[in-house]
Amino acid sequence: MPATRSARAPTRRQALAEAPISKHTGIALNTQRPTASLKSTFAVTKHSTDLVGKTKPKPTLFVATKSVLSRATSAPQIIGREAEQTAIRGFLCASVEQGRGGSMYVSGNPGTGKTACLQSLIKQSSASFTSVLVNCVPLTQPGQVYAAILRALNIETRADTALSELEQHAQHAKTPFLVILDEVDSLLGSRQEVLYRLFELAAQPNTRLALIGIANALDLTDRFLPRLQARNCEPLLLNFNPYNVTDITNILQSRLDAVCTEPVIQRAALELCARKVAATSGDLRKALDVCRHAMELAEAEHKKRQDDKENPNVVVMPRVSIMHVAKALSALSGSQAVQKLDALNFQQKLVLYAHVQVVASNTLDRRALGLAVSALYAEYRVVCGRLNMLAPVTRSEFLDLVAMMEMQGVVAVEALKNGRRGGRRATGCPGAADDRALRLLVDESDVRRALSNTPALAPIL
Numbered sequence: 001m002p003a004t005r006s007a008r009a010p011t012r013r014q015a016l017a018e019a020p021i022s023k024h025t026g027i028a029l030n031t032q033r034p035t036a037s038l039k040s041t042f043a044v045t046k047h048s049t050d051l052v053g054k055t056k057p058k059p060t061l062f063v064a065t066k067s068v069l070s071r072a073t074s075a076p077q078i079i080g081r082e083a084e085q086t087a088i089r090g091f092l093c094a095s096v097e098q099g100r101g102g103s104m105y106v107s108g109n110p111g112t113g114k115t116a117c118l119q120s121l122i123k124q125s126s127a128s129f130t131s132v133l134v135n136c137v138p139l140t141q142p143g144q145v146y147a148a149i150l151r152a153l154n155i156e157t158r159a160d161t162a163l164s165e166l167e168q169h170a171q172h173a174k175t176p177f178l179v180i181l182d183e184v185d186s187l188l189g190s191r192q193e194v195l196y197r198l199f200e201l202a203a204q205p206n207t208r209l210a211l212i213g214i215a216n217a218l219d220l221t222d223r224f225l226p227r228l229q230a231r232n233c234e235p236l237l238l239n240f241n242p243y244n245v246t247d248i249t250n251i252l253q254s255r256l257d258a259v260c261t262e263p264v265i266q267r268a269a270l271e272l273c274a275r276k277v278a279a280t281s282g283d284l285r286k287a288l289d290v291c292r293h294a295m296e297l298a299e300a301e302h303k304k305r306q307d308d309k310e311n312p313n314v315v316v317m318p319r320v321s322i323m324h325v326a327k328a329l330s331a332l333s334g335s336q337a338v339q340k341l342d343a344l345n346f347q348q349k350l351v352l353y354a355h356v357q358v359v360a361s362n363t364l365d366r367r368a369l370g371l372a373v374s375a376l377y378a379e380y381r382v383v384c385g386r387l388n389m390l391a392p393v394t395r396s397e398f399l400d401l402v403a404m405m406e407m408q409g410v411v412a413v414e415a416l417k418n419g420r421r422g423g424r425r426a427t428g429c430p431g432a433a434d435d436r437a438l439r440l441l442v443d444e445s446d447v448r449r450a451l452s453n454t455p456a457l458a459p460i461l
Contacts, residue, residue, distance in 0.1 A: 009061070014308075017029065026201050026324060027353055028346075041055060049404060057093075061260055061262070061264065062264065062295065062299060062318065063258065064259050064260075065256060065260070065264045065295065066292055066295050066296075067257050068255045068258055068259050069252075069254070069255060069256075069288050069291050069292045069295070069296055070288070070292065071245060071285050071288055072290070074116070074119075074121075075251065075254070075255065077254060078113070078120050079247055079250045079251045079254055080243070080246075080247040080251075081113055081117055081240070081247075081400065082252070083346075084117055084240055084306060085112075085117060085121060087236070087238050087371070088117065088121050089103075089121060090102050091101075091210075091211075091212075091236055092121065092122070092125060092127075092178075095125070095178075095210040096129045096176045096177070096178045096210040097125060097127035097129065097176075098130075099129075099176045100176070100207070100210070101170075101201075101202045101203060101204060101207035101208065101209050101210055101211075102203075102210050102214045102236075103199050103202040103203065103210070103211040103212070103233065103235035103236070104203060104211070104213070104235050104236040104237075104238060105184075105212075105213045105214075105220065105221055105235045105236070105237050105238070106118070106213070106214045106238050106239075106240065107214075107215060107216065107217060107218045107220065107237070107238070107239045108211060108216065108239055108240030108241070108242075108277060109216060109238070109240075109242055109281065109283065110216065110217075110283055110285070110342070110343060111243075111281070111283030111284045111285040111286060111332065112240040112241065112242055112243060112282065112283070112284070113240060113243070114181065114214055114240050115214065117240075118180065118214075124174060128175065129175060129176045129177060129178060129220075130153065130175050130176070130177040130178070130230055131177065131178040131179075131180065132149065132152035132153055132177065132178070132180070133152070133180045133182060134148050134149055134152055134178055134179065134180070134181055134182065135182045135183060135186055136148075136182060136183045136185075136186040137182075137183045137345050137346045137347060138180055138346065138347075138390040139186065139187070139392050140390065140392070140397070141396075142187040142188070142189045142194035142195075143159075143162075143163075143194055143338070145181070145187055145194060145198070146162035146163045146165075146166050147162035148166060148193075149166060149179055150162055150169070152179075153169070153177065153272070155169065158395050163197070166201070167201060168204075169208075169209075170201055170204070170207045170208055170209040171204075171206060171207060171208070172208075173208040173209075175208075176208045176210065176324065177208060177209060177210070177298065178210045178211075178212065179209060179210070179211050179212070180212045180213075180214065181211070181212070181213045181214065182214050183215060184213035184215050184220075184343060185215040185216070185217055185220055186345065186347075188224055189312045192224055192225055195224075195225055196225065196227065196228070196231070197211075199211065199225070199228055199231075199233045199234075199235060200233045202233070202280075203231075203232065203233035206456055211235070213235070214230065214396075215318070216343070218239055221234070221235065221237065227299075232357055233417060241282070242278070242281060242283070243277075243278060243282045243283075243287075244278055244280020244282070245271070245274045245275050245278045245285055246274075247276055248273070248274035248282075248284060248287050249270055249271055249274040250277055251268060251287075252265075252270050252273070252274065252285060252287060252288075252291060253267075258437075264295070264319065264320065265291060265294070265295070265319070265320040265325075266319060266320060266321055266322065268322055269294065269320050269321055269322045269324065269325040269408070270291075270325075271320055271324050272325050272326065272329075273287055273290050273291060273294070273329070274287060276290075276329050277290065277454070280339070281339060286332070290325065290328045290329055290332055291320070291325070291328075293328040293331060293332055294320045294324040294325045294327070294328040295324075297320075297324045297327055298319065298320045298321070298324045299318055299329060300320045301318070301324075302318035310409055337410075337441075337442035337443065337446050338446050338449070338450070340408055340409060340410055340442065341410065341446055341447060341450035341452075342450060343408070344405070344408070344410065344450070346454070346456065347393065347401055348401055348404070348405055348410075349451060349454055349457065350380060350383055350384065350387075350450070350457075351376070351380055351398075351401055351402065351458065352410075353383055353404065353449050353451055354376055354379040354380040354382075354383050355371060355376060355379075355438065355440065355447075356444065356447060356448065356451070357379055357383065358375060358376065358379050359371065359396070359413070359444070370414055370436075370437025370438060370439040371437055371438050371439070372436070372437055372438075373399070373402065373413070373436050373437065373438055376438055377395060377398050380392060380398065387456070387457075400403050402438060409436050409441060410441060410442055411439060411440055411441055412438070412439045412441055413436050413437070413438055413439075414436065415436055415437070416439050
């Protein structure tokens with residue numbers, strides 16, 4: 001999104017979605033209303049009377065349906081994932097519910113239900129333990145995770161003593177506690193000592209700490225933590241495969257049924273959405289987005305046809321058809337480049353935003369020129385300062401971010417010919433980091449759309 005375009009400030013819920021720590025005391029990770037309250041939450045009535053006696057319409061069934069199709073709304077129930085639920089229940093029963101330690105690594109593509117399944121099962125547990133969720137993405141140094149865990153447990157600490165205090169708490173805590181590290185691959189460093197220490201801490205005798213790491217990569221422990229097995233602290237491995245057509249259809253239908261049994265979206269339209277999403281990514285969040293957009297298209301079409309003057313009190317419920325879903329898929333699915341951009345983590349999106357800012361202020365040909373990595377890093381630091389939410393990563397960590405983006409096919413890093421810094425023509429030859437340029441391999445319009453869909457970037461967009 002262009003920097004000159006105004007945007008509303010993010011809501012508290014959206015801002016916390018990108019925050020480094022989400023605190024949860026007790027055993028419930030999800031503070032949203034239980035499943036049974038979904039119908040009452042979105043109940044549809046014709047009119048209500050406010051304090052001054054005026055009638056004010058309440059949300060229609062169509063508006064309520066769009067609400068339950070939001071990503072932020074908890075699912076009425078976990079559909080499918082029987083094997084995964086059994087594995088997680090077994091881990092909880094053998095570890096934290098018994099006051100013992102243990103570790104598990106949960107992998108899977110975005111939108112496959114990893115966090116939702118964990119939240120549901122932890123909430124169902126009748127045992128007494130504390131659970132905390134730590135988002136590792138905004139942590140600028142892997143070692144900061146020790147203090148982040150303690151603060152999530154409401155324990156004040158200092159950075160230089162956080163590790164020893166966490167070790168003491170793991171051995172002497174009155175109540176067993178479960179630590180969930182979301183995006184745990186953000187803690188990868190040069191020697192992985194932080195991750196080794198955490199998994200070892202969860203494997204020690206008499207420990208009260210159970211650890212669950214969540215990330216997208218299936219082989220993270222094999223590639224980056226090969227010594228876990230030798231140290232006798234290898235975690236249980238659990239992978240969430242992408243959702244299939246049946247699961248996506250049933251999940252969408254269960255959300256619709258939580259509001260009303262009327263067919264707001266045609267069954268054939270739901271199945272079309274499920275087939276398309278399952279064939280590309282199996283990401284449930286994309287299916288929710290497609291349905292919401294299809295409902296908006298149907299609502300806009302309905303408003304054009306409705307004659308408010310002749311029938312001011314008659315509201316005919318529009319229906320979402322296959323045509324609406326097809327249009328929504330075309331508008332939202334986009335190319336493979338869009339899917340790559342959606343899979344980037346928050347720090348990588350900050351790098352892209354810095355690139356957009358520098359290029360927007362440069363009058364040179366964007367397609368033929370690369371942007372010096374040093375100039376990009378300087379702009380990235382400025383962006384972090386404007387965001388005022390997290391400290392910028394070090395230069396070496398910034399180069400690691402760029403290298404990961406290059407492996408994902410989002411950018412290309414090339415050597416620079418002579419010219420001005422920040423706008424020098426690039427070649428395919430290798431060069432030193434200071435003499436290299438970054439060039440986008442995706443359309444800038446796709447980049448802007450991906451950035452606009454990131455709530456935490458709203459303050460600076």
